[in-house]
Amino acid sequence: MPEPAPFAQVPLGQAPFAYDGLDRVMHERARLSLLTSLAAHPKPLAFADLKQLCGLTDGNLSRHLGVLEEAGLVEIHKGYEGRRPLTTCRLTQAGRERFVAYLAVLERVVRDAAEAARQGEGEPTPRPA
Amino acid sequence: MPEPAPFAQVPLGQAPFAYDGLDRVMHERARLSLLTSLAAHPKPLAFADLKQLCGLTDGNLSRHLGVLEEAGLVEIHKGYEGRRPLTTCRLTQAGRERFVAYLAVLERVVRDAAEAARQGEGEPTPRPA
């Protein structure tokens, strides 16, 4: 029987605080940390360096790098230094661009929120209705 | 006694990019959005208002509010407006404080990252070694 969908909970109109620009891939502590590290170092960084810079375990780093590579944000190069494996990693151009765009959104979020927090700052606890 | 690691190319502090202060409860798009909305409005906000402000579905809103309440960041009051149920929500004092602290960390992250991104900006694609 053709009836209108009973579950139409569509987010309508404007949703001023819906931060769509906060890409899940980048909006994640570990990966945010990785991206910042990589952005700060124009030369490729080694696995071990990233691990230390970001305070991650081997497993987590491996996983997160995989996610970032999958998303096209970083390039991973597996080679050797002498006879030891050496994995290095750098931001792609697109990665840098997307990261910058993400940061712009995040900056806006911080400003919005800080202002919001300032507004209600001195407020006494509003009486519960 | 084993030698210290022979590779120390990068001036590493502890883990300069490990953003421990980014509390998972708050560092989440939907909840960040909710907290900002609540911070911006000193008076309690209704379920339906939050839903629109943050562009969330009923189910998601319910869930995220639950998480925030569990964490002690918000207080939820379930009452009636006339005969219709009306759920309202506001930041607790602790919630406001923790949110402000989180924002301070986030602000620092943004500054770090923006600076990092600026540094490597004009760089040509570094050739893989």
Added chain:
DNA sequence: TCAGTGTACTTTGCATTGGAAAGCTGATGC
């Protein structure tokens, strides 16, 4: 030459999570 330790990652396992859909409850309309 071969156990043992170390380095450099990867893979696996698991509990948690976010989100869509379905469910529930009571009020209102027909």
Added chain:
DNA sequence: GCATCAGCTTTCCAATGCAAAGTACACTGA
């Protein structure tokens, strides 16, 4: 009095983060 709607809650599933275990190779000492 049955159907519909408003206002939330609960369920279900795929995806995720994280830790622990695993793999592979190099180097050291007996």
